[in-house]
Amino acid sequence: MFRAGFKTLSFGPRCSLSPGLSDCRHHCRKTPTKVRVSDALSGEALGGDVTVQGWVRSVRPQKENLFFHVNDGSSLQSLQVVASSSLNNTFPTFGSAVEVRGVLKKSPHPKQPFELEAEEIEIVGECNPVDFPFKVKKKHSPDYLRQFPHLxxxxxxxxxxxxxxxxxxxxxxxxxxxxxxxxxxxxxxxxxxxxxxxxxxxxxxxxxxxxxxxxxxxxxxxxxxxxxxxxxxxxxxxxxxxxxxxxxxxxxxxxxxxxxxxxxxxxxxxxxxxxxxxxxxxxxxxxxxxxxxxxxxxxxxxxxxxxxxxxxxxxxxxxxxxxxxxxxxxxxxxxxxxxxxxxxxxxxxxxxxxxxxxxxxxxxxxxxxxxxxxxxxxxxxxxxxxxxxxxxxxxxxxxxxxxxxxxxxxxxxxxxxxxxxxxxxxxxxxxxxxxxxxxxxxxxxxxxxxxxxxxxxxxxxxxxxxxxxxxxxxxxxxxxxxx
Missing domain, CATH: 3.30.930.10 (Bira Bifunctional Protein; Domain 2)
Incomplete structure (x- = not known):
């Protein structure tokens, strides 16, 4: 940073690990913006570093990537999260509570406008899908749901x-x-x-x-x-x-x-x-x-x-x-x-x-x-x-x-x-x-x-x-x- 006349110019925050660099993306990044699922689906903070919190509604593993959907109750639609298999060895299960940080991007799939490319995934609350009374893609009747008012x-x-x-x-x-x-x-x-x-x-x-x-x-x-x-x-x-x-x-x-x-x-x-x-x-x-x-x-x-x-x-x-x-x-x-x-x-x-x-x-x-x-x-x-x-x-x-x-x-x-x-x-x-x-x-x-x-x-x-x-x-x- 230096003063030139009356203007203040900034080249970004200094990195504590590399004090000679004014902008170090590898070590420093701004605090990600927390967004609701409904806001993410509307394109808010598109291209930005965001954090989404919610519950996993579906999981679809593939060889190189894991796809799962997160919902926080703010929208009927869930947000798709794309996570590389090399990200970590622990992936969320259906029903678990998660916090995901990543970059919000446009989705190549025509049925969903945006998706979150995950960089960090934290499993806040684990859920055993075997014991969880609701199953992925299964249509549960209102009579069945009534048995679980807490879920x-x-x-x-x-x-x-x-x-x-x-x-x-x-x-x-x-x-x-x-x-x-x-x-x-x-x-x-x-x-x-x-x-x-x-x-x-x-x-x-x-x-x-x-x-x-x-x-x-x-x-x-x-x-x-x-x-x-x-x-x-x-x-x-x-x-x-x-x-x-x-x-x-x-x-x-x-x-x-x-x-x-x-x-x-x-x-x-x-x-x-x-x-x-x-x-x-x-x-x-x-x-x-x-x-x-x-x-x-x-x-x-x-x-x-x-x-x-x-x-x-x-x-x-x-x-x-x-x-x-x-x-x-x-x-x-x-x-x-x-x-x-x-x-x-x-x-x-x-x-x-x-x-x-x-x-x-x-x-x-x-x-x-x-x-x-x-x-x-x-x-x-x-x-x-x-x-x-x-x-x-x-x-x-x-x-x-x-x-x-x-x-x-x-x-x-x-x-x-x-x-x-x-x-x-x-x-x-x-x-x-x-x-x-x-x-x-x-x-x-x-x-x-x-x-x-x-x-x-x-x-x-x-x-x-x-x-x-x-x-x-x-x-x-x-x-x-x-x-």
Whole structure:
């Protein structure tokens, strides 16, 4: 290095082993740039010295070279690594964790744009491919993968699912933010049974209290089944609210549609007297979130629609192109009664719609999402608004039914009239339990309503996945709590 006028010229770093040389590539090199697999596949740092960390997805040895693929979860595609057989005597096995340093180059193979020419390979975590439950090039069914919740993120199927799930979460938050909704963190532990079905997990301390009152909170406490009532509290000061978090139901069910722990998206809107205000948000949120997932996770979505649920893309595209229709509960019962289907459950007016009814109604209406409104009053919880003046006693409630799943969203206008709400709570013997809820109507109440959407059912809907246990990282259901 020397100064020439006002400019500083550098010929590179001096080598400690050869102090007379200003640039010695043999002994000195810059610290390699760490890149994700997704960035390497896009050509970032092409021609540069890079380091890639990840897990080996395949190994193909040849006489002079070893080819293996590395994936770090950032992309469906893996990065091919080319290593000379003279590099060292230890090569990675399928499933092992590695750190590879080398030069990112264009690949001569037309199916992969770039590859990493390895100069150093470090095996961070060894894996015995004989004992590893997943095998190279073998197609493992979702039922098989479900046996290994601690390992299934290593597979294309589940890593794609997790990237889609993450993007869908972000898309839903983006939609509500753009629409002016305030996010509320509602509690996981509560003293209320919002649904009134009694399917609760009670919370107790592992070390009982020394006093006679064995309840840690002095009252019985449960894992929440819904954040709705807490959103209603906050709707006394904010006009648009939502929450997105875990909810729990102690349903003794092993079905493909139910979980003991799942995620719910719930929204509450003040100053509304129209069910259509709720259905508009449901429909717009569905479209907005799905379009964002389609755009940001195209390869992952294609994996499902080509190899897991072929033909389902057309179903979702139809849902996005066509406006959701609405029918009343009474119209739905009429459709079911005129059907030639042999239903297991009753189709009399006043019955609750079962999954078989919901799926039939969707198919009858062109295999497109439909809103079913104005359910019998006695089928809905105490907070549902009474449709006074209707020929039959109904509530201002609505469900969104979608192809392949059945009910996706459920909501209602809330009963804001103090006298009607008080009478219903008294009839149910709940006036003392929900005295605070009556206070919401006494002090500045406004007409309002809201809905909840099962997030896992949403993922089932857009991907065509049959079993809800395959769209959540760690499924919880009766007699099963692995990890």
């Amino acid at each position: 299934r993120c290593r597979t294309n199927f589940f890593s794609s699912l997790l990237r889609i799930r993450s993007e869908a979460t972000a898309a839903i938050h983006s939609y509500f933010k753009e629409q002016g909704f305030l996010q509320i963190h509602t509690p996981v532990i509560t003293s209320n049974d919002c649904e009134g079905a009694g399917e609760l997990f009670q919370v107790e301390a592992t070390c009982p209290q020394e006093s006679e009152d064995r309840n840690f909170f002095s009252v019985p406490a449960y894992l929440t089944v819904s954040g709705q009532l807490h959103l209603e509290v906050m709707s006394g000061g904010f006009s648009r609210l939502y929450t997105f978090g875990p909810t729990f139901r102690a349903e003794n069910s092993q079905s493909r549609r139910h979980l003991a722990e799942f995620y719910m998206v719930e929204a509450e809107i003040s100053f509304t007297q129209s069910v259509e205000d709720l259905t508009k948000v449901m429909e717009d949120m569905f479209r907005s979130a799905t379009e964002q997932v389609w755009a940001q996770c195209a390869e992952d979505v294609d994996l499902f629609h080509k190899h897991v649920t072929p033909g389902h893309r057309e179903t979702v595209e139809a849902m996005l192109k066509n406006k959701f229709t609405a029918i009343s509960y009474s119209d739905a019962i009429d459709i079911l009664q005129r059907s030639s289907e042999d239903f297991v459950f009753s189709t009399d007016w006043g019955c609750d719609l079962q999954t078989e009814h919901e799926k039939y109604l969707v198919k009858h209406c062109g295999n497109l999402p439909i809103f079913v409104t104005d359910y019998p009053y006695d089928l809905k919880p105490f907070y549902a608004r009474d449709n006074r003046g209707h020929p039959q006693h109904t509530a201002a409630a609505v469900d969104l039914l979608v192809p392949g799943v059945g009910e996706l969203c459920g909501g209602s206008l809330r009963e804001e009239r103090l006298d009607l709400l008080t009478a219903r709570l008294e009839a149910a013997g709940l006036e003392d339990t929900y005295s605070w809820y009556l206070d919401l109507r006494r002090f500045g109440s406004v007409p309002h309503g809201g809905f909840g959407m099962g997030f896992e059912r949403y993922l089932q809907c857009i991907l065509g996945i049959d079993n809800i246990k395959d769209v959540i990282p760690f499924p919880r259901f009766s007699h099963s709590c692995l990890l």
